[in-house]
Amino acid sequence: MTTLDTIRTELVVLDMAGTTVLDDGVVERAFQRAAERTGVADRMPWDAALTYVRDTMGQSKIDVFTHLADGDRAAAERATAAFEGAYAEIVDEHGVTEIPGAADAIQGLKDAGLRVVLTTGFAPVTRDALIDGLGWSGLVDLVLSPVDAGRGRPAPDLVLTALLRTRTSSVEAVAVAGDTVSDVESGRRAGAGFVAGVLTGAHDRTALGDAGADAVLADVTELRASLAERGRLALVSG
Incomplete structure (x- = not known):
């Protein structure tokens, strides 16, 4: 009306x-690579971390990693840089x-x-x-x-x-x-x-x-x- x-x-x-x-799962794969490379999500099972990543899709990556790092901002910044690098790798591999x-x-x-x-x-x-x-x-x-x-x-x-x-x-x-x-x-x-x-x-x-x-x-x-x-x-x- x-x-x-x-x-x-x-x-x-x-x-x-x-x-x-x-997207086709690129964001999730980049998060996983970043987590593996930095250990930022080691305090929880990966399934739980992935559920959080999915639930918070669309949010700032530094904020998501700050949660996964239990509030450790420096660790979150390192993981965010790793995420950006991993995302670029995947895009280079498969295109956009x-x-x-x-x-x-x-x-x-x-x-x-x-x-x-x-x-x-x-x-x-x-x-x-x-x-x-x-x-x-x-x-x-x-x-x-x-x-x-x-x-x-x-x-x-x-x-x-x-x-x-x-x-x-x-x-x-x-x-x-x-x-x-x-x-x-x-x-x-x-x-x-x-x-x-x-x-x-x-x-x-x-x-x-x-x-x-x-x-x-x-x-x-x-x-x-x-x-x-x-x-x-x-x-x-x-």
Whole structure:
């Protein structure tokens, strides 16, 4: 249902791994390599550590490793560096692939007059390598990591930094989409006008809905139509 006073979307904030970038277990494998190389998760069985990694997908990697290291920040920093190195190794081994249709979906949002910002829990070096590998440097308006914003997800900082840097008029004019509970919670905490979960990554429909998603979509290619159905876009064509 639409109303005459519906605020139109100006900015779309999209997660990377699992939402626009195909993950295919890469994050989990990189976490495991980092844990093995640094011993950061030795205080618990790996199955328990992996469950925590899955539950916290989308969050800042330094925060996840700080928990796994029982609060030892120095150990977490070493493990985070090892994670970034392991992730780069895996990407070098297998390449990087977009979620099918993601680039066209982003371009469609741009064609509708929206600004698009990508956010991630990865450090800038990994984030930029993914963008370069996909050839997306000219596709989006901005790409942000936790270090650019203050705190990682589920805090609202990444969404609010995207709003400020793109000079978006209000939080109500922001749409957020991601594949994890942390993505949804970040959007909700920021006050975004529309928050969607997508089913191409870590968490399922129930988890995303329980986290407060306004809609749960099969993938990011459905986002533009979902915004239009709610009166947040003037027109969907093509």
